[in-house]
Amino acid sequence: MTAPLFDRVALIGIGLIGSSLALNVKAGGLARHVAVTTRRRETLEKAEALGLGDSYHLEAAEAVKDADFVILSVPVGVCGAIAREIAPHLRQGAIVSDVGSVKGAVIEQMRPHLPETAEFVPAHPLAGTEHSGPEAGFVELFRNRWCILTPLADTDPAAVAKVRTFWEACGANVETMTAEHHDLVLAIVSHVPHLIAYNIVGTAADLETVTQQEVVKFSASGFRDFTRIAASDPTMWRDVFLTNRDAVLEMLARFSEDLASLQRAIRWGDGDTLFDLFTRTRAIRRGIIEAGQDTAKPNFGREATATPAREPAPGER
Amino acid sequence: MTAPLFDRVALIGIGLIGSSLALNVKAGGLARHVAVTTRRRETLEKAEALGLGDSYHLEAAEAVKDADFVILSVPVGVCGAIAREIAPHLRQGAIVSDVGSVKGAVIEQMRPHLPETAEFVPAHPLAGTEHSGPEAGFVELFRNRWCILTPLADTDPAAVAKVRTFWEACGANVETMTAEHHDLVLAIVSHVPHLIAYNIVGTAADLETVTQQEVVKFSASGFRDFTRIAASDPTMWRDVFLTNRDAVLEMLARFSEDLASLQRAIRWGDGDTLFDLFTRTRAIRRGIIEAGQDTAKPNFGREATATPAREPAPGER
Ligand SMILES: NC(=O)c1ccc[n+]([C@@H]2O[C@H](COP(=O)([O-])OP(=O)(O)OC[C@H]3O[C@@H](n4cnc5c(N)ncnc54)[C@H](OP(=O)(O)O)[C@@H]3O)[C@@H](O)[C@H]2O)c1
Ligand SMILES: NC(=O)c1ccc[n+]([C@@H]2O[C@H](COP(=O)([O-])OP(=O)(O)OC[C@H]3O[C@@H](n4cnc5c(N)ncnc54)[C@H](OP(=O)(O)O)[C@@H]3O)[C@@H](O)[C@H]2O)c1
Incomplete structure (x- = not known):
């Protein structure tokens, strides 16, 4: 030894x-x-x-x-x-x-x-x-x-x-x-995603037209993935946002700007802008799976009892 | 029979x-x-x-x-x-x-x-x-x-x-x-979550200060859950946003308003507002787990095997 x-x-x-x-x-x-x-x-x-x-x-x-x-x-x-x-x-x-x-x-x-x-x-x-x-x-x-x-x-x-x-x-x-670069990278891959997850869960809880009970009941349609992130430790995350303020605000400004442009596309029925973005984002997912950073199983394999009609072909993972 | x-x-x-x-x-x-x-x-x-x-x-x-x-x-x-x-x-x-x-x-x-x-x-x-x-x-x-x-x-x-x-x-x-109520419920539990997932993945792809390669590499910190959602079918989702326009825009306006107030809290170092929201959102997660709509396992049990970076064995899919 x-x-x-x-x-x-x-x-x-x-x-x-x-x-x-x-x-x-x-x-x-x-x-x-x-x-x-x-x-x-x-x-x-x-x-x-x-x-x-x-x-x-x-x-x-x-x-x-x-x-x-x-x-x-x-x-x-x-x-x-x-x-x-x-x-x-x-x-x-x-x-x-x-x-x-x-x-x-x-x-x-x-x-x-x-x-x-x-x-x-x-x-x-x-x-x-x-x-x-x-x-x-x-x-x-x-x-x-x-x-x-x-x-x-x-x-x-x-x-x-x-x-x-x-x-x-x-x-x-x-x-x-460098610490500075670390803080920028983390702002986009972790801090802002957490912030918007917390935010949408908060928004959903405060609606008058849809009850909290309905939100919980029908959460499996996408929302529940956000709730997992939004269940992270409040003290840790408060500190993260207070201490990485500048990088978070910078990334958040970009996020909001992009969201405003999507909002506009929806308002004006500009399907091409939506379709183009939704196609581009798929490539990033593929990169993450190829880099071994996530599973290609549908729903992260959460529905492991489910048996897909066939095995996914290697290229699809 | x-x-x-x-x-x-x-x-x-x-x-x-x-x-x-x-x-x-x-x-x-x-x-x-x-x-x-x-x-x-x-x-x-x-x-x-x-x-x-x-x-x-x-x-x-x-x-x-x-x-x-x-x-x-x-x-x-x-x-x-x-x-x-x-x-x-x-x-x-x-x-x-x-x-x-x-x-x-x-x-x-x-x-x-x-x-x-x-x-x-x-x-x-x-x-x-x-x-x-x-x-x-x-x-x-x-x-x-x-x-x-x-x-x-x-x-x-x-x-x-x-x-x-x-x-x-x-x-x-x-x-x-009613169809009208359905469209409101789905806007908050599914459509807006998908939109913001698509949006943040797009934002991340367009940054100059952080490379796309870095985003992919360090995605496991929160971002990758969004990429799964943002890998959904572009045609289906374009149609969803174009056809559920009013409910989506309504929920999106609420989301953006709430996000602006979080942004303000971060800018002014108002830790209490952040902490309060982050505590409230945990309760919703608990509701979802109690309602049997998700697993309580950390990371959806994704790391149950503890070897996330390898290919799943055939029997695991
Ligand atoms: N959790 C994650 O996903 C993650 C990932 C990477 C890095 N981190 C970093 O690691 C840090 C710790 O995370 P964790 O998940 O291990 O947290 P945790 O499970 O909540 O444990 C926090 C530890 O810090 C102590 N602590 C809390 N407040 C304190 C205070 N005011 N003064 C002195 N000690 C205090 C706690 O002590 P008592 O129980 O004795 O009060 C406990 O030992 C985070 O803040 C974060 O920056 C976390
Ligand atoms: N996927 C979900 O998560 C989900 C959940 C609940 C409800 N839905 C609803 O179910 C619908 C179908 O979803 P899916 O996941 O089954 O989609 P999918 O796997 O992409 O299949 C779409 C089907 O629609 C056909 N199609 C596509 N474009 C068409 C067009 N312009 N004219 C005629 N047929 C066309 C396709 O035909 P070809 O292959 O022959 O072109 C294919 O048979 C969605 O649009 C959505 O509203 C989806």
Whole structure:
């Protein structure tokens, strides 16, 4: 057996992401010791009952003591406060990382607090579910998913390489880019989609002409896919929108502009504009399936009991 | 064995919906004879190769001759033309139905052509996948899904009851409402969700700051669920928006108004407004899961196998 990658890993925050990391550290033997810390005693006790770590702490300062790898898995909005709290207790040369869905703001908030002797390697695993808490974690969460690292200009490349190895050991494919570009990419592939999903579910709930009961009953016609997204954690998503404001507003403006033009096409009966767009968007779906980012099964295979009249031909997947 | 519900069923259009109906008629012994008709020879030959009917016709007039039940499963925009074409050939007392996703416009287009002696029972099964054509059909498509009937004031109740029995035999739960109300309900649970999914996929494709390749690569963060919806059939959806224009524009106006207010909340850092909405929308998701309209598994159980990026094994499809 090779030596573990790290001596002591401190996991700050032990919800869906933190607990999935804990399971990976254990499964891969990635550290000699896992110190778990979280805000509430109740969550810490759940983590302990699940056996997620080797030691459990209500004080983050205690958990990071002697740790050579510290990962924050908490809402983006509290990263700064936690960085300030742990900074004086960090061991020389410790690598500090996070999993926040926004990178620019996390860097802005954390960096001023961290000592020169620590190496800061911001990270964002593009993996999650709509469930939260330590019981929601599972070891395969990161498998075959992307993890984006956004190292700073002055981050030690050896620290970046170590974090990359860590995420690869969790099964992720690692990509590196600037925090600014990360925030733009995520705004369009994740943040704005979540916002419009939340928005349409809200709109539907507030109608007078169609009851909420009808919306629920007939949701399978498209709407229910949006409700899954709109069931994501409110705290996490509030923080995402507040901290990735500029990129989200930029993408949202484009979305609204495009929607206004579709609205106009509908109003004036311009079927060609609609047809052209609806044809173009199919190509993107094909790209996603070819890239292995989704299943080609109808309805994501949700109706797995259903047996299509024939097997799809390879070209159709 | 009881007698079949119908003597001769004429299926006009044999794509996803038509072929799924054919499989149900056969499986349930719902008719003595199934006459299949479609516009293109190529599609008709596919239907014949799949053994979907008892006779195959390129002329709709021929298929409906002597039929006591005629179902149109074609794009909404062509229902009127087909009604005109078949009207002179309909047998006395024949029940005419359709499966169109919009009901007001279908009635407006078809009704003037149909003879007094025919009974018109418009229907809409809320079941479908993003795939098209006769090979896409499967017998379980309608099982446990809703089918909405929108009979006219002068439709014979006995004909409505027979169509209800037919859909129940296909496994559907049947609901009756006015065409006008149907179009409002569908605008919010289906049509506007599809429109915004098409729209955001289009927006993403046109960005300069984020490449299409990046969008595809990182799509799993939320965006890919929209791409599945935005891969639906362009002809069908063009017709839906053109024919359910008023209800779609009404719901879209509400959606845009609500989105503008979220945009404002983000711009001004009003986290409470965001948090409140994101909390409210969770309740609707819970309602949908409790109503049995969706699975509670994270990601629709898509990652149940934990290896999303590989090809599904044959048995899994
Ligand atoms: N879920 C996803 O889909 C996903 C995907 C990629 C990245 N992320 C990022 O990962 C972060 C954590 O997500 P998660 O899904 O693991 O969340 P989660 O399951 O809700 O867990 C959140 C953790 O953060 C702690 N926490 C919450 N509020 C806090 C506060 N004000 N001060 C200190 N600690 C606090 C919680 O502690 P207590 O329970 O003790 O209160 C818990 O340990 C997210 O905010 C997001 O930026 C999430
Ligand atoms: N798919 C869904 O999710 C869904 C759900 C509920 C209701 N619906 C309704 O059902 C209708 C049919 O949907 P589908 O999914 O079965 O479509 P599909 O698989 O694309 O099949 C369409 C059928 O209509 C025929 N057709 C197309 N254009 C025509 C035209 N201009 N003139 C005459 N026939 C034409 C096609 O004939 P050829 O192949 O011979 O050209 C084919 O037989 C939709 O338009 C929609 O209103 C669909």
